[in-house]
Amino acid sequence: MLPPHLPAYRTRAGEFDHTAVIAFAEIDRLWHERxxxxxxxxDDIPRMIPRDLETVQWPEEVTADGPVPLARLIPAGVDEAGRPTRAQLILFRRPLELRARHDDLPDILREVLIQQVATYLGVDEETVEQGPEN
Incomplete structure (x- = not known):
């Protein structure tokens, strides 16, 4: 058991969350108002694995590596009780971690977040990277 103040105290999930926050902060800095x-x-794993893995075609709101979803954008809407819901961008931790080698998880997260934010904003990925003024 390690004391909470030591870096090794963090769990894998905690490390992933921390890395995701840092990757999103860069995008949020450019696009905060929107x-x-x-x-x-x-989420640890996606709950939407297709039955036919060879021919799956994901909609635009899913970022995937072949048949495996890495992230999903759920648009704002209305729940079963008629209450408004906010849009959600969901990162799937385990599939993303499995695709990362050594220290490239931040790069993979950034790429997936850029794709998802571009879909959310209705702009291309280059525009997300450059910011709204460019």
Missing amino acids: LTGLDVAV
Whole structure:
């Protein structure tokens, strides 16, 4: 058991969350005013694995590596009780971690977040990277 003040105290999930927050902060800095209606969350695994893995075609709101979803954008809407819901960008931790080698998780997260934010904003990925003024 390690004391909470030591870096090794963090869990893998905690490390992932920390890395995701840092990756999203860069994008949020550029687009904050347009991202206030978007929640970012992390699930360990996707709950939407297709039956036919060879021919799956994901909709635009899913970022995937072949048949494996890495992230999903759920648009704002209305729940079963008629209450409004906020848009959600959900990162799938385990599939993203499995695709990362050594120290490239931040790069993979950044790429996936850029794709998802571009879909949310209705702009291309280059525009997300450059910011709204460019």
